Amino acid sequence: MWKSLRRLLVTLLVASAAASGTPAMASEDGTYRIRLTGALARGQTGSISVKELEKLGLQEAEAYNPLEHRSEVYTGVLLQDLVTVLGTNAVQSLTTTAIDHYEIHFEKREWNKFRIMLATRVNGDYIGFEEKGPVRIVFPDFDPNQLEYQEMLPKWMWMITKIEFNK
Incomplete structure (x- = not known):
């Protein structure tokens, strides 16, 4: 039931954003900004665009997405690199x-x-809100046969709008 409710809420939020011509449209060209909070490195601001995020060092990997049951090529920044530069x-x-x-x-x-x-x-391609963007969490080495990856399955996340760096 919670999954259905969450899906409905996300659908309504995306439809609302698309109708207003705001974030959903901007995210497809890399200009959407992700809010940053917490223990940020000196000089870091409270937000970063998807394009600026990519300047931290892109990685590319073909990975199986267990939630969508297909392999795709993902491009993005590893969390380890994100924390090293921004936190x-x-x-x-x-x-x-x-x-x-x-x-x-x-x-x-x-x-x-x-x-x-x-x-x-x-x-x-940049990920629009209608494709669960502007950024999402993926595990490039996901292996459904390994217990540790099965335990990480709930951490596949999409439509991320904020990242908090915690001490």
């Missing part, structure tokens, strides 16, 4: 928040152990 040395975890206020928490040990990507593109 202070004291950052121990990240909290990502979606447009519907759904939150996922990542511990430092997770991004040090797994390749966790903040994907900005799918198959070479």
